[in-house]
Amino acid sequence: MKYRHLGASGLKISEITFGNWLTHGGQLADDAATACVHAAQDAGITTFDTADMYANTAAETVLGHALKGQRRESLEIFTKAYFPVGPGGPNDSGLSRKHLMESIDGSLRRLGMDYVDLYQAHRWDNATPVEETMVAFADIVRSGKALYIGVSEWNAEQLRAGAALAKELRIPFVSNQPQYSALWRPIEAEVVPASRELGISQIVWSPVAQGVLTGKYLPGRSAPEGSRARDESVGGDLNNRWMRDEVLERVQLLAPIAAELSLTMAQLAVAWVLQNDNVAAAIIGASRPEQVRENAAASGVVIPAELMARIDDALGEVVERNPRRIDAESPDRS
Template identity: 70%
Template sequence: MEFRYLGKSGLKVSEITYGNWLTHGSQVENDIAAQCVEAALTAGITTFDTADAYANTAAEKVLGKALKHQRRESLEIFTKVYWPTGPKGPNDVGLSRKHIMESIDGSLRRLKTDYVDLYQAHRYDVETPLEETMQAFADIVRQGKALYIGVSEWNAEQIRAGHALSKELGFQLISNQPQYSMLWRVIEDQVVPTSAELGLSQIVWSPVAQGVLTGKYKPGAELPPGSRATDEKGGADMVKRFLNDEVLTRVQLLQPIAHDLGLTMAQLAIAWVLQNPNVASALMGASRPEQVESNVKAAGVTLDEGILARIDEALGSVVVRDAKHTVSPETRPV
């Protein structure tokens, strides 16, 4: 496993982060989830990412139980706040001081830890003054409940405003967690340059485009049974943007590139996001330990300019690049 600094901080994270969105507490039985975490640890992964909203707090509990016997100082544990949790009352959502301060305590209880290494604003809250949100984060850092603060899916303007306030309040934003893959490159034009200027790294989610870049979805074919595209708990909604014959036909053109490199298509996809110098880590989920064991082999892989050009040529115009797709909800979700 290779390690990279997260933003302009002294914190190092593993190039592959194990994440449990859509798996722990939901799609995957707890014993299998524990086996996946163990496989991640065995492979050298030290960085683990979750959120209070995943499976309505159940995912944090599963991860906390799976990690409880590990040396805490040897791990980087990340979680997030924003989406509705609990009974989903009017203050069980967003980035108000009330919700943040209550949420961090709940996350720490479920994760069985005194602190998280990174606490992230899961989206931008248009209904809370940014000053209120950043002051709450500053207080959490001073209380020792979070060592660092990050954001997720904030656009360049929001990152710049949040960074300025964090400096005034005596801490710094060090990361952003956006969707990023060969097919979804909307952060490249504005978010990445702004982050690089201000000292934030990207921790990217869905580097395999919800499984599409594994090549398992074939143009004109039935959806594979048990795949994310058939999961009505949330996975199907996320993946459907890529499930058209034009995209799937282009993705199949990546197979010979991966073959020439001795990589699986999933390994190629994960290695591709790690070529971006502003990416500190790629988030990887798993429903089976074997997926962990295979995908971690993308760490440390270098793709030369010729390979990157072949990938661009293969995918052509199906790549989504428009920065306008980096958006947070216009109102708080309920």
């Protein structure tokens, strides 16, 4: 396992990070979730990403139990706040001071920890002044409940606004967590250049495009039983975005490139995002320990420039590059 600095900070994290969106507290029994967490640790993964809204807070509890008894100093724990939790009352979501102060305490209680290494704004909140949010973050950092702050799916302008306030408040704003894969690249045009300028890294989610880049979905065929595309609760966005024959046909052209590198297609997809030097980590999820081991093997892989160009040629026009798609990831709370 290789490790990278998070932003311009001194903090190092495992470049393969284990995330528990959709799995812990939902799809998996707790013992299976714990087995995946332990497989991640065995593979050298030290960084774990969760959020209070995953399984409506249950995912944090599952992760905390799975890591109970581990040396806290050897782990980097990330969580997030913004989306509705609890009964969904008027202050149960967003980035207000009230919600953030209550959310950090709830997350720490569920994780069974005194602090998190990174506390993240899960989306931009257009209903709360960014000054209010950043002052709340500053107070959370100064209280010792979080060591660093980050955000998720903020555009370049929003990152600059947050970074300016963080500098004024003297708190370490180090990361953005966007969706990023060989198929989904809206961050490349504006977010990545701004982040390099600001000393912010990307911690990317869905590097395998919700499983599409593993090659398991074939053009002209139904999705396999048990796959995410067959799950009505989570498959809607996947089916709308990727499950078109023109995309699936292009993805199959990556198989010989993966073979040339002696990689599975999933490993190729994870390794691809890590070729971007502004990416500190790729978040992987798993329902079985062998999936963890497979994806962790992408750490340290170098894809030659000529093969990176062949990947671009293979995927062609099905790649999404429009930077305006980032704004669509943040719900309107006005």
